[in-house]
Amino acid sequence: MKETIENKSIKKTLVSLGKSIAKWTNGVERIETQVPGLALFKRYEPTEPMAGMYEPGICIIAQGEKRVLLGNETYVYNANHYLITAVHLPTLAEVTSASRDKPYIGLRLKFNLHELSQLMSDSQLPPPRVQQSPRGIATGKITLPLLSCFKRLLDLLEEEEDIPILFPVIMREICYRLLTGEQGRRLRQISAIFGQGRQIAQVIDWLKDNYTEPIKIDDLAKQVNMSTSTFHHHFKSLTAMTPLQFQKNLRLNEARRLMLSEPTDAATAAFLVGYESPSQFNREYSRLFGAPPLRDIKKLREIPIEGSR
Secondary structure (H helix, E strand, O other): OHHHHHHHHHHHHHHHHHHHHHHHOOOOOEEEOOOOOEEEEEEOOOOOOEEEEEOOEEEEEEEOEEEEEEOOEEEEEEOOEEEEEOOOEEEEEEEEEOOOOOOEEEEEEEOOHHHHHHHHHHOOOOOOOOOOOOOOEEEEEOOHHHHHHHHHHHHHHHOHHHHHHHHHHHHHHHHHHHHOOOOHHHHHHHHOOOOHHHHHHHHHHHHHHOOOOOOOHHHHHHHOOOOHHHHHHHHHHHHOOOHHHHHHHHHHHHHHHHHHHOOOOHHHHHHHOOOOOHHHHHHHHHHHHOOOHHHHHHHHHHOOOOOOO
16 A cells, blocks of 8 residues: 555656656757756657767656667666666667657756765765666666655756755755665765775776877776776776777767867867777767768758757
8 A cells, every 4th residue: 555655656746747847848858957967858759879978967757768778788767767877978878758749858967976975974874775786877766755856856946046055955865865775885886985986987087088098908907006907897897898998989979079069070070089090980980870970960960959840
């Protein structure tokens, strides 16, 4: 009986959450809100896989479904499951369930490891539920307390003057719910100041800022005082790819952004992100995005923007 009541409450809160998101995304597909790190999304049709960078944060869907590919692994989330990422990860993502009658409606809230570490050091947190995977990405079951936090977060958009005071309080509770939930151990391992997960996260941050530079695995391992084999193992466990594959994804994603948002041809974009061989760039670009640079960018520019139809 208790589960039935809770499920009804979850469904009711999801409906309310969906209405709020739909209101703020009226006529647009995406909006960055006044709440720090909070973005809202709405899509009326499924999308093709799009490469991009998932930042540390949590994604919740009020309606619809989305699929994320990391390496050879697939993560599906919907109104019953959230997606959480603990480090920056280059992925392929696609909306798989959306229509005019039932659009895809969701949100993303970014957080940083410092906030999680601070909560861990300031509080006597109860032990998290156990989970096995060492990945920096996972799905978890939606709970009513977590969903209620996000409903209150969206309510702040109605009273923007309350955001500076109430946002930190709600954010702290969201972090608490995540650290004590089924994916809590994963977050604790990465947020721990002296943990191996935190060390790999530091290397990921370095790669993000230096993706154009040639890299040596030995040098990356020295940054975090690990042996090369230990570093390689922990990096791949967290990201599902090697450091070189990770760097390649960063380069190709940035090249795509340059060609899409600026008047940059493929050869120039390849050079700017660190490629010396245009032919190698074209091969690897086609392998990741499914089409050569010129054809891919042309197709992206032809995709209509919601609200312009």
